[in-house]
Amino acid sequence: MMTAPARVTTVPLIYLNSVMHAGRLDPARVGENSGGGSLEGHSLSVSLCPQAWRRVARLGGTILFELYRSGGIFLDMHAVQGNARLLAAVLDWAVGQGLTEWQSRWQTWSQDEDGDWRYTLSASLQEAVAEAVDTHNLWEHLNEDEDTVDLSVLPVMDDGRSVVQEVRVPVGGAALRDLTGLNVGPNVDATDAVLIAWAMQVLPDLLGQDVDGVWWRETYRPAALSAPRGAIFPARVPAWQARREAWSNVDDAALLRAMPRTRRVKVPTGAPRVDVRQSGAEWKVTLVSVKPAVHLGWFETEAAAQRARQVALKRYAAGDGRSAGSGPRPARQAGA
Known part of the structure; x- marks a missing residue:
């Protein structure tokens, strides 16, 4: 965090x-x-x-x-x-x-039964155009190799934009x-x-x-x-x-x-902020709203670390937390 x-x-x-x-x-x-x-x-x-x-x-x-x-x-x-x-x-x-990174994708827009515009994402222009051929019934415009189509025949939406367009979207991975x-697959915003x-x-x-x-x-x-x-x-x-x-x-x-x-x-100013971060097989809890940050302990499970975070938030919000930098590095604790 x-x-x-x-x-x-x-x-x-x-x-x-x-x-x-x-x-x-x-x-x-x-x-x-x-x-x-x-x-x-x-x-x-x-x-x-x-x-x-x-x-x-x-x-x-x-x-x-x-x-x-x-x-x-x-x-x-x-x-x-x-x-x-x-x-x-x-x-x-x-x-x-x-958790995510910006990548280029291609949108293919189509209308549902109520006339609302919705889109799907594709990794390439070729895939996006193939989707447009299917959703907009453009089969007669396929070229001789039956794999490409003249982009000029693509329909446009109400605002004049083509139904196929390149965009930048946040793409997630396993951590997210x-x-x-x-579902945060490669072709999902x-x-x-x-x-x-x-x-x-x-x-x-x-x-x-x-x-x-x-x-x-x-x-x-x-x-x-x-x-x-x-x-x-x-x-x-x-x-x-x-x-x-x-x-x-x-x-x-x-x-x-x-x-x-x-x-x-x-957002209140000066609210305590406590970081929970996985490190190897354990979870580290740290107060990060002070400088230097205060390490609060190691835990064997994320659930135990989150419980410790809630306790720390209440303690520091009440002004009952120890000052930054005081005391030795806390020992690693069991996940109870």
Whole structure:
């Protein structure tokens, strides 16, 4: 973990006391409740429109839970992506951490049944054009070798841009995939995964308090497979209480009407920041908001290191931490 760039001064947050989860809920299997192939990766999928997601994800007779706690905090993913400065700061952090790097890719745009434009990414112009030939039915324009097409015949979008265009996107690797559980293959824009990683590892230190997860304010349009949704981080699932709920008692419209607005929250100055970093088979915990940094201990598991980080955050936020540079280097500890 590293501190975020100093230019992060406000963050868009959504405060929720109650959310819904459709599917199994076993606190002993944190990170497995949604499955690594889900839209939320290792995090727990939640929403305020479970009836819509029941149809979209074809959940059938899945059981339903209400999860609740006072003051749940979620990062507004759409608001971050609409804030160029904040998004740039997050992506800069991810590049510095080795979680992602900028690479050139080719976009191929197409329209869905509702006329909305969506794109796929390809590694080469040839692959992108082949995708355009298929999605836009350009077979008659194929050249004699049946492998190329004159780019001048490619359709244009409403804004006049070609449906095939070169872009620079953040591409993730194994470290980002392992952290979030999201698909970050070579032809996937890793922005969502980066935002989740940043919200997990940096945002709690910036705010000086726990962050429960992230939220996507998607358009409510189940017929187009679109609905608002959220994700609770694996480490935060035990902080929420759960109770079974009957599907017949749930009204998506009523829940969504009660959805609070996003708040732009100022990042407090001088908040303690504690770094958790893997080194070999162990995890090192360090207070990095003071100079020189203070090493707080070694732990055998990430879970133990994260618990130590939470203790350190509370201690230093209360002004009860030891001064920088005091005492000998802490001994390596067991992961209890």
